[in-house]
Amino acid sequence: MPVVMLAVVAVSVIWYQQKGAEGDLVLLAVQQEVQNDPDGSLVMYIERMEEQAERQPDNPNVWSTLFPLYRETGQMSEAVDALERLIEIEGRIPPLLAQLAQIRFFMAERELTDEVQALVDETLEQDPRQPTVLGLLGINAFDNGDYQQAIDHWRRAIANIEDPNTVSSLRDGIRVAQERMGIEPEEAVAQGNGIRVRVALDSELAGRVDDNDSVFITARDSEGELPPLAVVRAQVSELPMTVTLDDSAAMSPQAQISQVREARLVVRVFSLRPSNAPAWGSVWRP
Incomplete structure (x- = not known):
């Protein structure tokens, strides 16, 4: 009986190390360590997460953390690499494809390239209401002077967004588009x-x-x-x-x-x- 119990414990430890949340606990420890370091900075945090990316290349939480960090610090190529790695792990699901389409759209100076269009089409085929892609299409329509189409895209995006800041930003865009069209702003209609x-x-x-x-x-x-x-x-x-x-x-x-x-x-x-x-x-x- 003691031998069986020891074997169960050993197998459990090995399974936890391979399948459990040990890697995520390390990520949490890294975050807390940088936050508590007097010299802690965003650059330090990125460096520590890059170390974890080498140690845990198959942990999606590593790449989902690195992607926005790279994006916010202007490292767009690295952001794309991190996001594509995340897609390899998680699959080609609409939210990730939409993020990739968006970042490539802005890297192309707000141009709907063939690559971006392919990502948009793939995303909308799976989820016609995907708000990130709808927002992107609204920007493209606005830049091309098609204000009504921009408004339509942004209204559909708003219906599927919970973040109030994003909703407010899209409403501002709708109001500007309506002003360009010479019609009464949305607030007055409401x-x-x-x-x-x-x-x-x-x-x-x-x-x-x-x-x-x-x-x-x-x-x-x-x-x-x-x-x-x-x-x-x-x-x-x-x-x-x-x-x-x-x-x-x-x-x-x-x-x-x-x-x-x-x-x-x-x-x-x-x-x-x-x-x-x-x-x-x-x-x-x-």
Whole structure:
């Protein structure tokens, strides 16, 4: 029994060293060591991480740390090498391909080269909503004077971004593009009347619902790619009624009705009667 226990411990230690988080713990120790060093600097941190890259060439966390460090310090060729190494380990997944397309795009002085276009196409084939690539395409369209296309790309990107700073930057770009087009900036549109619609119950549904059943009036983008842009809840007893769908009725700051030029309105009545399926209202296209 003692021999078996020792063997289990030995095998466990070997497995942990090969498959466990020992390498990541070393990376954490390196980070803390540089932070606590009075002479610690970004250059020192990069040098220590490069040492770990030689010792742990197959650890994706090494390269995912080095890539942004190289990028922020202007070492673009090294950043590309680190990112390509990370892609070799993690696979050709959309977020990494998008980062590679973006950095090559800026290295090419904001030109959509054949290499960048190939990366963009590969990314969008896997994830048509990838925000980094959509942001890149928006910049390219803006530089070429196609402001409406730039706005469309940036609005789609905003719908899939959680970082408020990035969203704010893209909104600034949209506002500038709108000014170049000579139209009212997006902020003014958001404060306007929104979409005003009158909702009434179809006579064919009258016998299938009760006065206290819920009515949901929802605005969605025409392509169906975004979360609901605005939702208003009422009761059947309040119909017919006129409602205004604007940004105040948005479910998420990343998906608002001011981000789209056209919206699809859907009205649903959810009956409380157990035997009834949800009753659907009419679909409106403003």
